[in-house]
């Protein structure tokens with residue numbers, strides 16, 4: 001019997017974002033400009049495959065139908081394909097998704113699909129190889145693009161691409177992005193730059209509202225689609241002349257959090273009620289054996305009473321989120 005997770009604002013939670021590592025091999029300017037640093041965590045190990053299975057089972061029993069694996073860079077884990085298989089083996093989890101920088105896709109995406117991966121989101125901030133290098137710190141544009149092609153060849157019908165919208169970096173490149181998705185079933189999502197503890201000055205310099213893109217799309221005859229209950233927060237737009245779609249993730253917009261349907265578990269097994277929350281609730285002591293499932297479910301359900309109505313980004317309060325790599329965005 002599933003007891004659906006619900007919070008004090010009558011929001012229901014169908015979607016778990018599970019970080020499986022903090023490690024990343026890229027140095028995106030808005031996330032880890034100096035690269036990954038172990039940060040005192042060196043002796044702490046990330047969740048094992050068995051622990052991940054137990055997290056997924058507890059959430060599934062509480063109504064979760066979608067699990068997104070994220071990080072850091074989740075695909076750097078050697079057991080990534082096993083993790084996908086483990087989560088996909090849970091029949092209640094109907095969508096097993098990953099958010100990746102695309103580094104391993106060309107090589108491994110077929111194996112991930114065979115293991116049960118159903119959805120793939122890949123980050124590409126620029127369609128210009130030199131600018132891609134400047135933003136990510138890695139000269140891997142061609143490799144990531146080959147990864148997207150490989151995903152289609154492996155049978156994914158649609159790939160989502162994440163592009164962080166930055167004033168004076170890529171905000172004036174809408175036409176280039178639109179031309180790219182015209183023949184391709186890619187959902188290209190512009191994510192508004194979010195302020196983080198480490199990223200205050202970059203935010204002040206480069207934040208621009210996604211509303212500028214929305215206005216341009218509406219002017220050109222794009223129309224907004226309805227959202228499903230386990231979809232992410234993007235507003236999705238389509239146009240009859242385009243195989244692709246545009247998504248807009250606008251966390252500074254009024255009521256963005258009203259439709260929050262997701263919870264997060266960090267790579268160390270802490271439950272986080274919000275991307276920009278204050279602290280985590282440890283779950284790891286209940287992940288060592290299958291016998292603690294009832295207690296684990298009860299702890300998750302109880303914690304939800306403390307979920308706040310919205311983030312406090314408008315007041316410049318980013319919670320304990322120093323950058324998005326530690327909890328996976």
Ligand SMILES: Nc1nc2c(ncn2[C@@H]2O[C@H](COP(=O)(O)OP(=O)(O)OP(=O)(O)O)[C@@H](O)[C@H]2O)c(=O)[nH]1
Nearest residue numbers: 099121160162191231232233234249251275328329
């Ligand atoms: N503020 C905020 N930003 C979010 C939230 N969920 C996703 N985002 C942002 O959107 C980015 C892209 O999310 P993805 O990991 O691609 O997944 P998604 O868009 O939630 O999910 P799908 O609709 O399933 O594809 C994240 O890294 C965050 O930057 C959220 O709950 N709050």
Ligand SMILES: C[S@@+](CC[C@H](N)C(=O)[O-])C[C@H]1O[C@@H](n2cnc3c(N)ncnc32)[C@H](O)[C@@H]1O
Nearest residue numbers: 031071072073099100101123162193194324329
């Ligand atoms: C933290 S990454 C983790 C997964 C993987 N490494 C990747 O880059 O796709 C998830 C997403 O967060 C986005 N992101 C990171 N920092 C951000 C910020 N300050 N504002 C908006 N989006 C951000 C990235 O562009 C990426 O699409």
Ligand code: SF4
Nearest residue numbers: 024026028031101325
């Ligand atoms: S956005 Fe993703 S790829 Fe870029 S530094 Fe952060 S975790 Fe790594």
Ligand code: SF4
Nearest residue numbers: 257260274275310311
């Ligand atoms: S900022 Fe927090 S409350 Fe708002 S949608 Fe994201 S996770 Fe949910």
